[in-house]
Amino acid sequence: MPRIRFLPQGITVEVPPGNTLLQAAARAGIVLKGACGGEGVCGRCRVQVQEGKVTFPPNPRLSPRERQEGWVLACQAVPEGEVVVFIPEGSILTAHRVLKAEEGLLLQTKEPLWWEEKLSLSPPTLEDPTDDWGRLSWALQQKGISLVWPVRHLLPELPRTLRAADWQVKVELAFLDKGLCELQGVKPAGREEGAWGVAVDLGTTTVAAELVDLATGQVVATAGTYNRQAAFGDDVISRIVYATETPRGREELQQAILETVNGLIDELCREAGVGSDEVRAVVGAGNTTMIHLLLNLDPTYIRLEPYVPAANAPPPVKAAKLGLKAHPEAWVYLVPGVASYVGGDVVAGVKVTGMGEEEELTLFLDIGTNGEMVLGNREWLMACACSAGPAFEGSGITCGMRAVAGAIEEVEVSPGGGEVFYRTVDGKKPLGICGSGLISLLSSLLRAGVIDRSGRFVEGLNTPRLREGVEGKEFVLVWGESTGHGRDIYITQGDLQNLLRAKAAIFAGLRTLLSLVGLEAAALERVYIAGGFGRFIDVEDAIGIGMLPDLPRERYAYVGNTSLKGARLCLLSRRAWQETAELARRITYVELSVGNLFMEEFMAALFLPHTNADLFPSVKGA
């Protein structure tokens, strides 16, 4: 069997004869780029054979010199015997970087927000006739749990419960605040029952949730869906307008998000074979508006200067009172936010990256419906929000979609626009384009000369893909005959302008923040990119369109949906929950609408990659 060693990873795998290097890499856990899906036409899966023999057909994407140096396209190269293959950085899809806090996630499952404590009580005697509740409280105090409130139905039957269990019990506790717990149940120590928690990322456009085994910390099911509030407006502002100007608008919006989350909880529980009343705690992270609408807090002043939320850190509420499906006593915890436009989703993300405890100057960038970012390190942290719109979440784009199966997540357009290669999530027939696909598309259209640096379709291109649509020019990526739904997948001039504004807002926000502390982008030692816009983001493409600063690529890490991860981290760790609340208080909010700085930066960024090409020295033709 052929045996391939991949460098610089140092991983060796064996594959069946006839497998390609692309397949071998996949077996090694290395995901190579490949927009054409292994057709040998997009040319993105280049690797260099350093030792051994591979069969590789001629291919116009490689020059004779490159071939001589051992370069091949992994999707076409079949190894024989022992082979050593070098994979350049540029051929790897930026993988999730395993974050410090993420590593710790499994270690911190010993102290979830809801947990059980085993107590071995000594039975009362005439010498020690302490009351039952006092005996229990004392035993808890010995474990450092001092201020405990029992749920209403517990004390009345405590005497029989304790005696039936022969004083060997398991108590159920919910953390409420520093030194304040709720005692939710007392059971015989022997009885084994499962307990689950739900972590939710409450996004404006999409909502994602995980079902977590509170005893082991394992994620047993995940689910995601569109936020049903989308029917009332694409972005937070239109939702607030609806909530505040429509009779019963707040109630309608609350109902919509409750139904959304309840749908996910149903789905998670069904998948895991768990009853929703076995969900003992829910942690939600979302932007400030989402939290207001979930709790039905008046959001009026979020959108009126000086942009003041009702509450950044609302106390936990009972799921039953709120209307969420869970155990009758379960609490819903909301990760605290910083300001009206920097919410708990961002704070959760910052917590997950660990940047608040590190020395390096770090940028955390959450690209959801809004572009929010946090800059700083363990000494200081500042944040801002720029309205990027929902484009990167696949919304507000004609053929946009979430990064689920069938979403185009990577695109390569041939020069002149005649051919389009793409890769979809899970390799399914294409249904639309997700966030990462849009960035890839924008970058590729520019390189292929289909659009100019102002984002407009170039005149006089000779390809049937560029056609006149109802609202102006549009470019067809996939013809209906090849799509999952039989309709063409295309991008319009309006879509392009939306994308341009979205990327410009993000870059302008970063420039503003940096200039407030007198730093240049080059000072950034680490950039974490979070957001639910795709499984992977191609940093090269994002720099290519001027959305991200032109830094050495290894400083970038894509960290996935850190809002969800942070919610899970809090769910599984009382310490993390408290540290996250503390983190929210530490972050200083910068309001971009004050002064002209942001608007000037925004205007300058409405160009591919930027009006000032010096900012992007590594981008060809910038």
Place this chain on the structure above:
Amino acid sequence: MPRIRFLPQGITVEVPPGNTLLQAAARAGIVLKGACGGEGVCGRCRVQVQEGKVTFPPNPRLSPRERQEGWVLACQAVPEGEVVVFIPEGSILTAHRVLKAEEGLLLQTKEPLWWEEKLSLSPPTLEDPTDDWGRLSWALQQKGISLVWPVRHLLPELPRTLRAADWQVKVELAFLDKGLCELQGVKPAGREEGAWGVAVDLGTTTVAAELVDLATGQVVATAGTYNRQAAFGDDVISRIVYATETPRGREELQQAILETVNGLIDELCREAGVGSDEVRAVVGAGNTTMIHLLLNLDPTYIRLEPYVPAANAPPPVKAAKLGLKAHPEAWVYLVPGVASYVGGDVVAGVKVTGMGEEEELTLFLDIGTNGEMVLGNREWLMACACSAGPAFEGSGITCGMRAVAGAIEEVEVSPGGGEVFYRTVDGKKPLGICGSGLISLLSSLLRAGVIDRSGRFVEGLNTPRLREGVEGKEFVLVWGESTGHGRDIYITQGDLQNLLRAKAAIFAGLRTLLSLVGLEAAALERVYIAGGFGRFIDVEDAIGIGMLPDLPRERYAYVGNTSLKGARLCLLSRRAWQETAELARRITYVELSVGNLFMEEFMAALFLPHTNADLFPSVKGA
């Protein structure tokens, strides 16, 4: 106008000509004894004229020598001009001693369990866009109030509330635990509304309550009634049996006490013209069984060895959830108890006396349905309970009643039992005998030779008052023609045995406690007598029957219903509430049923005053 100076009080009063010294003393605020109501026949209102002139008719109660020394009966003596009168200790009804904590009651109204804080918030700006809830929390934190939970309906409308009040607000706070408060309301600072609290003494036989103005600390109304649970049994044991052995017995008993308290709250509110929803906090003090039955806690193990309550210190509960009439958010606080038979009523009393902070060896004695006592000082405190039965609360005695208008509270029987002099509460026509009247009666019957030292009616007495009743001999105090209801008021042989057992239980309990610490009664430097059995207790009579030890009389003080006073103290002072909880933990409970000591003492005390006459040197004929 005659002018009288009373000694040793040093009080001078002027009275209209013709007034008696009894009337003059009353004007001076000195309540003299006088069972005959000023007829000059009971001879208890003796005073000594030291200077000046009084007219005083001849009276067989005074010897010629006494008359020569200036002794007169105050009810018959009319002063002329300037007079100086000495009042011996024995002629004064033991007045309420003003207790340390009681003096402090008015000073501590600044920190009730429910209160309002005025907050002057600075309006948000772009420079300080703190969220509304954060702004409010911070302002509270500045006042030392750090862990605050809002009631559910508060956060949603907080933004409008704060802006409508122009950021000058009054917040309503309920204390829950050390460093934990509930925020119940936010209102414009200007609006003036009253807030009341209710203090309740939850007695087995009687329930008493006060309506207190939380802003001023003033008691605005008081009310008392029988506990409706009495229908299910006289004492705590029979109630527990009913609760645990009757289907739905616990619910029935809970309902009965809730109706009792609600009736009192209605009465208080009607009297004061206050709505029951303006009652913002309720503090209850009662014995451990009463608290269990109020909260519907399983009381089974209170009466089974080793006598363990479900909870000595149950956390506060919402009045609305419990079923008490009050503001929807009001909390009900129960003063913590020590053990199954030493409850929060006793702890409240100990707190009110201040004995836990003093150096002197003190005895606190609460004579209600049970006789509970606490012995000790600031170094140590120990407690016990002896089943005295409900006799001193007027229950279990044929013609017994509570100390309300028409209750005989003082009795003097002439030698041989021919005549009976009495005084009723408020001077109304007699309806029955209350606890203090019963003690006075027992003592007087013994002195008059109507009963012997074993408490039995003497044979061969020639008075129609001693007659044969349905259940043996009985002695008529008041004939039906003079009573308020037209029926005779009398005492039976069975009643006398009940009283004897009750007094014996109390004395035996004290002896047991003292012997455990190796002390004699003489070591007691102070004795506080609490209980709702009458307005005044005559210490002389109580010593005369051997209920109280033969100590110098000035060491005694009757302190009234300290359970109710303690409940009020807690209601008006968060500090007192916390100190009282701490006090409950400090008191060591002694179980009298362990060993034979108590039973031996009890048997020895079933004699008037006692089998061992040496214990009562000052009692004549003992």
